[in-house]
Amino acid sequence: MADLYFEDFKVGDMFKSPGMTITESQIIDFAMRYDPQPFHTNVEEARESIFEGLVASGIQTIAVTFKLFLMTGALTNNLGSPGFDELRWLKPLRPGDTIYAVGEVLDTIPSKKHNDRGTVQLRYSSYNQNGQMVFTVTGRQIIKRRSSNDKQ
Amino acid sequence: MADLYFEDFKVGDMFKSPGMTITESQIIDFAMRYDPQPFHTNVEEARESIFEGLVASGIQTIAVTFKLFLMTGALTNNLGSPGFDELRWLKPLRPGDTIYAVGEVLDTIPSKKHNDRGTVQLRYSSYNQNGQMVFTVTGRQIIKRRSSNDKQ
Numbered sequence: 001m002a003d004l005y006f007e008d009f010k011v012g013d014m015f016k017s018p019g020m021t022i023t024e025s026q027i028i029d030f031a032m033r034y035d036p037q038p039f040h041t042n043v044e045e046a047r048e049s050i051f052e053g054l055v056a057s058g059i060q061t062i063a064v065t066f067k068l069f070l071m072t073g074a075l076t077n078n079l080g081s082p083g084f085d086e087l088r089w090l091k092p093l094r095p096g097d098t099i100y101a102v103g104e105v106l107d108t109i110p111s112k113k114h115n116d117r118g119t120v121q122l123r124y125s126s127y128n129q130n131g132q133m134v135f136t137v138t139g140r141q142i143i144k145r146r147s148s149n150d151k152q
Numbered sequence: 153m154a155d156l157y158f159e160d161f162k163v164g165d166m167f168k169s170p171g172m173t174i175t176e177s178q179i180i181d182f183a184m185r186y187d188p189q190p191f192h193t194n195v196e197e198a199r200e201s202i203f204e205g206l207v208a209s210g211i212q213t214i215a216v217t218f219k220l221f222l223m224t225g226a227l228t229n230n231l232g233s234p235g236f237d238e239l240r241w242l243k244p245l246r247p248g249d250t251i252y253a254v255g256e257v258l259d260t261i262p263s264k265k266h267n268d269r270g271t272v273q274l275r276y277s278s279y280n281q282n283g284q285m286v287f288t289v290t291g292r293q294i295i296k297r298r299s300s301n302d303k304q
Contacts, residue, residue, distance in 0.1 A: 034215035036222065037230060050231050050294075058233060059215045063186035066211055070188065078189060079202050081210060083240040089233065142202075 003076050005146035006118040009105050017068035017101040019129075022056060024095035030060040055092035061135045062087070065126040068101035077144040079117060087137040091128065098129040106138065117142050155228050157298035158270040161257050169220035169253040171281075174208060176247035182212040207244035213287045214239070217278040220253035229296040231269060239289040243280065250281040258290065269294050 024043075031040030035057035038045035046054040056064075069075070093099065107121040120143050125136040176195075183192030187209035190197035198206040208216075221227070245251065259273040272295050277288040 034219045036219075037227070039232070059211070059218055062214065063211045067186045067188075075189070080191070081241065083238070085237060085239065086235070087237065087239060088235040 004074055004143075005077050006108065006110070006120065006143040007146050009108050009120045009143065011105050011107060013105040015069070015072040015074045015103045017071050019098045019100040020064065020068060021098045022064065022093055022095065024054060027054060027056045027060065027093075027095055030063075031057050035059055051092050053094060055094055058089045058135075061089060061093050061126070062137070064093075064099065065101045065124055065135055065137075068099070068126070069103050069124055072101075072103065074103060075141060075143075079142040079144055081139055081141050084137050084139045087135075089135055091132050091134040093128070093134050097134075099126045099134060101126045111142075116145050116147070118145060119143070156226055156295075157229050158260065158262070158272065158295040159298050161260050161272045161295065163257050163259060165257040167221070167224040167226045167255040169223050171250045171252040172216065172220060173250045174216065174245060174247065176206065179206060179208045179212065179245075179247055182215075183209050187211055203244050205246060207246055210241045210287075213241060213245050213278065214289070216245075216251065217253045217276055217287055217289075220251070220278070221255050221276055224253075224255065226255060227293060227295075231294040231296055233291055233293050236289050236291045239287075241287055243284050243286040245280070245286050249286075251278045251286060253278045263294075268297055268299070270297060271295070 028041055031037070039049040039051050039055055040057045043054050102125050103122045105120060106123055108118060110118040120141050121138060122141065123136065123138050126134050128134050180193055183189070191201040191203050191207055192209045195206050254277050255274045257272060258275055260270060262270040272293050273290060274293065275288065275290050278286050280286050
């Protein structure tokens with residue numbers, strides 16, 4: 001697994017995660033805890049919803065996408081994130097779907113205030129087993145510089 | 153609990169949720185599943201991070217804020233959401249913090265395509281026990297119209 005520092009990120013770099021199959025249990029467990037709307041918790045009511053069946057909470061889709069992206073190793077030296085923008089749920093994530101995440105580097109901005117870090121802007125997207133984009137968001141990550149490593 | 157339809161939302165309406173105290177166990181459990189970065193899972197390493205202590209995953213902050221907001225009852229007739237924008241983590245959420253969520257109606261837009269629904273744009277924010285805003289995001293929700301209720 002690559003141990004990437006701020007200097008290693010270049011605009012256009014792509015990181016692709018392994019895939020994961022989401023199950024009905026995972027969808028209902030997450031929703032009961034964090035997003036108990038009927039189309040996330042109740043297969044009967046979900047059938048009558050605009051989704052015509054059970055779908056994962058959009059917040060679970062964010063969580064699974066980010067977890068998969070972490071598995072690429074790209075964020076080993078991530079210090080945190082100030083925010084995300086342009087978050088879009090494009091397709092429902094359904095029980096049995098297998099998703100993977102892709103991150104593309106949009107920009108790299110050295111910190112003016114801290115010489116040991118910089119901001120990497122990424123577009124995170126996740127895709128299902130049919131290659132359809134289910135989710136996309138842009139995020140900024142504060143990444144440690146290699147030269148700062150000795151200070152840790 | 154109010155049973156609100158699209159017609160009931162007015163620009164400037166505010167909804168305030170009950171509070172919830174977040175625990176170290178909840179932070180570590182969520183992070184192990186969805187965001188296993190050391191400042192979310194390991195109190196020793198977290199102490200050396202820029203947060204100087206364990207902090208909740210930003211994705212858990214989204215999830216808890218949305219769960220608390222659902223408890224206001226404002227989204228009983230929510231059909232789904234196309235996306236969120238301008239998501240910002242302003243303060244870390246730490247073990248023992250008690251947070252509550254506030255939603256403010258920013259805009260209401262009747263659907264041109266479907267006469268049984270409309271879009272309500274909201275600013276969701278969450279605050280800690282000291283009244284500090286920890287998180288904010290704008291979201292669009294598709295809400296059922298009252299007049300469409302008989303068709304359900």
